[in-house]
Amino acid sequence: MSHHGVGPRAVMRSVAFLTAGVLAAPLLTACGEEDPAGRPAAGPDIAPAARDRIADGGTLRWAVDAVPETFNTFQADADPTSARVANAVLPSMYRLDAGGRPQVDTDYLESAKIVEREPRQVVLYKLHQEAVWSDGREIGAADFVAQWRALAGKDSAYWTARNAGYERIEKVERGGNDLEVRVTFARPYADWKSLFSPLYPKQVTGTPDAFNDGARKKLNVTAGPFAVKDIDRKGGKITLTRNPRWWGRQAKLSELVLRAVPRDKRAEALAKGEVDIAEIDSSQAQRVMLAGKEAQGPEGSASPRGSAAPQGSPDVRGAGQGLGGPLAGAGGTLAQGPGAALTPAQSLRSWAIAHGSDEKAADKEAGARKKRRAALAEYTAQQSALRGYEVRRSLEPAFTQLALNGADGPLADERVRRAVARALDRKELAGLVLKPLGLPVVPVGSHLALSGQAAYADSSGALGGQDTDEARALLADAGWEEGGPIRETEKAAGAEGEKTAGSKEEKSEKKTEQKSEKKSDDEADKKPEKKTEKKTGDEDTYVVGDDNKPYETDDDSPLARDGSQNAPGAYAPRGTRAPGDAARAPLAKNGKPLTLRFVLPSGPGTESLRTVGERIAVMLEQVGIRTEISKVADDSYFKDHIANGQYDLALYSWPTSAFPATDARPIYAKPVPAADGSLSVEQNYTRVGTNQVDQLFDQAISTLDESETRSLIRKADARIWAAAGSIPLYQRPQLYAVRPHLANAGAFGFQTPVYEDMGFLKEGTTASESPARN
Known part of the structure; x- marks a missing residue:
């Protein structure tokens, strides 16, 4: 569910080693005990200000994804902008x-x-x-x-x-x-x-x-603090104006303009001053934080910006700690702009070619250097303009999960799914995304609610935390044991058959062929490359998990692109051997290796998913599970792979709702055969469900005692954990670039925005004290 309101909700949404005592554990708190729901991991970051500190009038320009196809939020093609407009005018x-x-x-x-x-x-x-x-x-x-x-x-x-x-x-x-x-x-x-x-x-x-x-x-016809004044589809903007018939507190802003700006163009739009507030991704947030850092003097004092920044604005000096790469060192703009990836040796070689005797090569290189200088000049100018913004940070009412497709293949066995889950260090994975942004590193403990929400309770204990020994035991119980690749198994079977059949000549010929194959295999095993890549349509595929091969950092890897090589668990430099017990020999069963197809998106803004995905692959390798990573185009990622079940492992996010008994049920409902013989999965794209979970949802939705409803939801969540169809990892970061003097707007977290209280601070006025920022 979006934080923009409670109305529109997402349209696209016997355990051998589990004792009965785990699931039967009481989930209701006794009198006087602490509420398991706890507090939100991160509160709103909106620079709150009293209305008397906000100027009357002004236009707020807000970046959105697009002018929506419909303003009816109950239709299938409604989008977040549909909900934003409805929240302001209905x-x-x-x-x-x-x-x-x-x-x-x-x-x-x-x-x-x-x-x-x-x-x-x-x-x-x-x-x-x-x-x-x-x-x-x-x-x-x-x-x-x-x-x-x-x-x-x-x-x-x-x-x-x-x-x-x-x-x-x-x-x-x-x-x-x-x-x-x-x-x-x-x-x-x-x-x-x-x-x-x-x-x-x-x-x-x-x-x-x-x-x-x-x-x-x-x-x-509307009834909110704002009304729709104009919809310019060609120009890509919606203009909302004060509603003259509004009976509540008059909106501080005269107009609210929602301007369509693609996600990957928002840093540019901010630099041009075209918008005052925009939701951005982590790489764009790093740019804005870096620009703010550059605006501070040697002692860290901020340079004047022409407007008063609200108290409690982000401490950009510490925002980049732990990032490595883009924000590391004192390289200023050059540390992450165009050409930042060039090493000194590469720069020297470029200069040498441009001034060398080969005129053709020199002209080509000179042209490339000229383009880099132009790009760097544009980037530097943008960084200067981005000093006029700050980053407000919270956590979205949504979480990223590892989905395990239980329809067929190895993951149809619950023991294998549980082994995958027990191999993961969820806190480390959350830290890869949240720690660099200064957000609390707290793994999500529920599929059905987030910390702070009434139904939340950490039920992950129903499955258990990271335990590689337990993961290996689960795999062994499922029949997966250490063994060679398929071809070695096939040869062993063939050799066994030869003892009772075939002529001496045939045996001799086969023996010669086997020696030749073995020599070829031995040579292949000596190759230092860990992964082999191939392209299949819109996919970029490679295998992770060859035993005792050197790790490497690929130039196309998210770990290289986002500068997180120094993050915990990142790949070591090329040629570094894995520690002796870091990885296990590949597991096999009936002559087939345990290899899972791991699908990840390839588009801009999804770098963090790829970073997390590659780290998961390393964790699985440590228990003997190989992964074949396929990077696919964003436009086909969900519809062609997740929804169609063309994956074993995948990373994607679900919004949470204040009403999980209603909204979460189709996500975890047990798939049933449809009339045409196909499997009806509703929104359960992992294809893992149980009758017991369905029954608990049915009881929860029909119970008018709120405390009993919460108890039933928590019990359902414990059983969802036990089934191990999906593993919640972390709450998604919510990042907004905002004009410092804009109050009551930014990263709202769970909170529904109060549009009538948004506005620009009066000159010489600061916002009320903001919540502490992590």
């Missing part, structure tokens, strides 16, 4: 706080509660008496009725992407007066707080035609 009955827990939005509701439980669950909403749509009509029961009918799933004429919860409603009607709405459920529904957020006017949801097309390209 009602939501609940919003999320900093702990990712739903709270009544008092701008729209005076109260909402269950007023009857038997024989039917009835929820009574009492609306804010001033709440009106932008056309002057009161927000009321008619809008709730229309949205329920559109999303109930009973009329196929409505093109809806989801109807979770709405299909459980029996009726919606006016209460005791125009400000009351009674919702009666046919079946109990624990996640009723997820409904009617956002709420669309009946003009949008009243008929199939209006629902399908009325809100795709425009939103004529």
